[in-house]
Amino acid sequence: MMAINGNAGLNGRAGTEVARIDRESVAHEVGAAIVHELNGPLTALLLYLGDLYQSSDRFPVGDCDGLSLKEVAENALREAERVCALMRRLGDSFEAPLREQTAFAQGREMIRWWSRAGHADNEAANAQEVLAHQIWLTARESEVLRLIREGCSNKEGGVRLQISHRTFESHRARLMRKYGAKNVADLLRLAAQDHEGSDCHRSAAAVRGRTARPRRSGGSPRCES
Amino acid sequence: MDASGQHARIETPDQVRPVLRVLVVDDDESVGAAIQAILSRRNCRTELASGAYAGIQALASSRFDVVLVDLFMTGMSGIDAIAHIRQQFEISIIAMSGFRLRSSLDPIDYFGTAMQRGASMCIRKPFSPRQLIEAIDLSVAASPLVGVALQ
Secondary structure, three states: OOHHHHHOOOOHHHHHHHHHHHHHHHHHHHHHHHHHHHHHHHHHHHHHHHHHHHOHHHOOOOOOOOOOHHHHHHHHHHHHHHHHHHHHHHHHHOEOOOOHHHHHHHHHHHHHHHHHHHOOOHHHHHHHOOOOOOOOOOHHHHHHHHHHHOOOOHHHHHHHHOOOHHHHHHHHHHHHHHHOOOOHHHHHHHHHHHHHHHHHHHHHHHHHHHOOOOOOOOOOOOOOO | OHHHHHHHOOOOHHHHOOOEEEEEEOOOHHHHHHHHHHHHOOOEEEEEEOOHHHHHHHHHHOOOOEEEEEOOOOOOOHHHHHHHHHHHOOOEEEEEEOOOOEOOOOOOOHHHHHHHOOOOEEEEOOOOHHHHHHHHHHHHHHOOOHHHHOO
């Protein structure tokens, strides 16, 4: 989805080929995002069932002919472990041909996309909690980003940096991938957010420096179970 | 509260060790709740934070012996959070994740990166109660700071 934008300049045939690879990689990432989403509920399930099983010695022994509750707990745990093993294999089968930095940005973007698709109410939480993403840019990428922000076209940018417009374009495409941006407006928005996030991050660190005293809080509202 | 009476009757060897204060940072609330339920019977006091920023705030306002951080959260990622926590706090950090992207061309090792940024150990989701307890015990035992933290 996001990477397709970088291909506008390609001719038809090569473009189609790249688009196909992009579709595959997106399908891959969606798959990986689904596997990621499954991790949570499965982790919770395994923990609860493991706990039930460990406590199952104290279950009352029923007088029915079928399985005892202890056996039921044991079977439930075994089935959950089977599902988890399958999930691990599924997770292992996903390969993403991405560079590390891009993978961080895109992985995050896909997860965000998936959670948005999954539960609409996450949107607000996402907006609230956009913090230090710390997407690392090379010196050249920062310059390119600055020029894009100033409204430079690929040609103008290339001239300003004394590189070919093709090279400028490829820097731009890499920036889009790093931020998981769909278009230039999106890129500028995400980059600005990222920048703000970094500031936030630093000020949080500064605040922390001043409040080093250990204070016992009453605990979070959900603390006592 | 009234639940503590219920927990007290469950005898486990873990109960000999002092109360551990555990912070779970995970944007999936069901994971946090399950970990809390498991740990409540193992002499741990668990608090939950639904994101990196909330977790860092919790660490700044009270003392914990160990923090479990999910690597992939919306907002600040767990990797960034771990780097930040390591810089600011002396605490055992356990990275949790099941999400894994691999490539033969350019292998990405999220757990390796987490360790590099300061995680004490990593635990792969999904995990069993036993693996969870072991991870916590190991990371706490390995930390020279715990003696201080537990008084």
